[in-house]
């Protein structure tokens with residue numbers, strides 16, 4: 001089952017594909033060819049692994065969140081991607097893609113960012129590989145993720161505030177794509193999630209696979225058994241596919257993706273409430289009106305605020321191999337506060353969606369069962385949002 | 394012979410190339426848009442019309458702004474097709490090409506979309522983010538309704554892909570002057586003119602050039618290079634926005650007299 005991603009050629013049932021303008025087809029082909037080279041090159045793979053180890057700090061531990069786990073309920077364990085260099089799982093992806101960019105001979109890197117985490121990761125990789133970085137970020141997100149904007153600048157990246165469309169992540173992607181169209185000769189686009197045109201869904205899934213590979217081995221080693229369920233938040237879907245892949249063949253393990261339900265009226269439930277459509281290069285689930293105009297998503301967490309989703313998740317949902325549920329802003333915030341205070345770990349608002357769902361489920365399960373949550377990032381970047389929320393309520 | 398073949402045949406006899414204006418349907422509002430399209434259609438050999446989509450990633454600021462105006466004025470796919478029906482009635486012989494992003498087609502339903510396009514008298518459809526490799530999605534719907542598929546081709550399209558594009562194209566080949574989004578200024582580099590000549594030697598399909606074409610001089614240069622048509626979009630929108638309908642008409646006239 002795992003290899004359905006690698007052998008897909010970019011098509012996952014009716015989902016996926018390479019629906020990008022003709023002007024990007026040559027460079028996307030080159031990315032695909034270079035990625036094929038990576039897949040068979042032990043030199044490139046060991047360079048990737050070495051950077052994951054010594055630059056990014058892998059492996060990250062797993063941790064039994066005993067205080068957060070409900071009394072008499074299932075055990076909640078977390079995979080500590082919050083401890084990864086940069087503060088989120090995004091670093092895995094950018095190291096892989098920076099290697100691809102270097103192999104392609106690219107001289108510049110561009111990226112989009114929502115929460116700022118992928119922008120920071122790209123800025124770090126750019127500094128490491130000595131490639132100048134431009135990060136496209138929705139004006140709305142620039143305002144609510146100021147600290148991350150400053151971090152990107154400190155790392156030497158140029159942050160371009162995007163005020164077209166709804167000034168959010170989807171518009172940042174539009175602008176990055178447009179920029180890439182006219183600069184594909186010497187510029188590589190570090191796509192931040194497992195969506196976009198082929199080969200990005202497969203490529204990002206490959207570079208994030210390390211999360212699940214480690215977590216599966218670690219939980220077996222420490223508890224002697226597999227988790228009953230693995231949970232991860234889903235924005236575009238990269239941290240979720242990163243941890244899911246290792247468990248796809250474990251029939252006893254359920255996979256649960258957690259989407260942002262916002263305030264339940266305005267939301268970002270792409271798989272939950274979206275339709276089959278095309279946004280940013282692949283056919284997947286999208287949130288749009290009946291005419292096809294893309295609708296703004298709404299979530300308190302910038303990293304989940306996206307009206308599209310990875311075609312791989314759309315496919316897993318269709319197959320019934322993973323289940324997708326929603327958690328509201330309030331529930332996520334409650335989980336963030338509770339987890340911070342009882343575990344001494346401030347989780348990212350994105351990851352807090354998965355923690356909230358895990359708690360609900362664990363409460364109804366047995367004490368010998370394990371729920372594994374991908375703690376995709378740390379919450380320092382969200383302090384501003386948290387305090388604003390607390391002031392209002 | 395279909396409308397495209399008749400048009401290019403006629404132009405060849407007259408030793409002219411096609412003037413192909415592009416307009417975003419519904420810009421700045423449905424009524425004014427219809428008026429603008431009718432005005433430029435008088436001078437056009439072929440009409441290229443766009444359906445507004447919220448996330449047009451191959452388009453620059455001018456067309457993005459046109460899309461916003463159109464959507465804000467309440468335009469949608471059905472209303473666009475109704476307008477095209479009216480335009481078709483006024484200009485029964487001019488080929489009409491549609492530029493539409495894929496999500497609009499998917500939400501309308503692929504078969505229903507192509508059937509309704511046929512009913513309104515549309516001759517070709519260009520889906521800017523659909524490469525020839527993904528054509529399976531719409532090919533049978535296009536064939537059943539005898540609607541040509543038009544593809545983009547640029548200086549960076551490699552030879553093996555060019556051939557695939559020729560094999561699946563109808564109407565004409567939409568040649569992009571240089572890798573860019575719409576609206577970028579071009580000086581019509583030697584690369585572009587050389588590309589036109591190269592493409593002419595490879596296919597019998599008409600070669601029309603767009604993206605950044607903005608002056609009658611560009612049209613003359615393209616004619617000299619052997620192109621079969623010049624597509625002008627953003628510049629028409631700019632002129633209409635700045636100077637209004639009469640200036641639009643004047644500009645269209647000067648374009649048409651440069652072919």
Ligand SMILES: Cc1ncc(COP(=O)(O)O)c(C=O)c1O
Nearest residue numbers: 117235236237238239303376377
């Ligand atoms: C910490 C964290 N988790 C999750 C996400 C969502 O992205 P994805 O669904 O690709 O993992 C983000 C995105 O910025 C993030 O910063």
